[in-house]
Amino acid sequence: MRPRIYLAGPEVFLRDAAMVGARKKAICAEAGLDGVFPLDQGPLPEGLSRAARAIEIARRNEALIRGCQGVIANMTPFRGPSADVGTAYEMGFARALGLPVLAYSNDGRGFFVRTAAQFGGPARLARRADGDAEDPEGLSLEDFDLTDNLMLDGAVVLSGGAIETEAMAHLPAAGRIAALDSFARCVRALAARLRAG
């Protein structure tokens, strides 16, 4: 049986989410992996409230991850300088289970530069007595030469991998989120690793 790989990412919010999911699964299949896309689920029970439907989707996604041998996460920024929180949650969930977590981001800029850009650039930042940069709202910026929050980069590095990036910050969000070259590199890396045991 081919190893099952959970495909986490904000592409589920795209209009053509199902098509992107199908392309991701095809790339997995070429590498001998079975991609599991969160939208590939049976119908929900009838008669649930909207909130209860959502919680049932969360429960099913957790069960899907438990049935997988690895996760590839799309860390491309989503509505702000960081990855989608649902994706971040799933990365943490998989890490705690001991699954390898690989990831990619199609932004290409580092986390510090991207966060500073949200506030109009580094010139808009203050400097604290301890040297940390601070945004105009009084919150510090992580400045560790990483792709995103250190827990997310940590998941990938502590899994023994590296985040694959692609410099597409100039593209509209939907195009950036849908692009799959860096994803394909993650798939090949994970397939090689699972083959090596």
Next chain:
Amino acid sequence: MRPRIYLAGPEVFLRDAAMVGARKKAICAEAGLDGVFPLDQGPLPEGLSRAARAIEIARRNEALIRGCQGVIANMTPFRGPSADVGTAYEMGFARALGLPVLAYSNDGRGFFVRTAAQFGGPARLARRADGDAEDPEGLSLEDFDLTDNLMLDGAVVLSGGAIETEAMAHLPAAGRIAALDSFARCVRALAARLRAG
């Protein structure tokens, strides 16, 4: 020995993070819990690169969570409509370990309203053929009467709890992130639950 509770949240980015951590731990102690704040760690090894330091912090935070009996997460929005991704990661990590995940948010608005506000309000949203609302970047909005992304609300509800909220959307971000009334309610709920076994 008092149950150890990991205190996840973006207050680590506040200028007075250590003081907020001390207040959280005092509230935990009053309820018979031992609050574990991520910044309470020994010095890092000398000579590491910035990236290696950050990954070591991630590794230690994961180890701290593994040593805890529960998590209370501050889901107050951080630099966008959603919670801090590090917090989301830690919620997922704890859930996969089977720990109860409780959470609070000091925004008070629902996730849909908050996300729509980022784009200038509901009038700026489009409506897809399937009924889903779509932002000007072509990405759908979750509209499930939840506090945040369904995986985050799912962690709390599937843990048998409910997210404590406080309507402080009018406050500056730092004040919203630091406020502790809803946190104290989580502490009391978790203490009662751990006593009940």
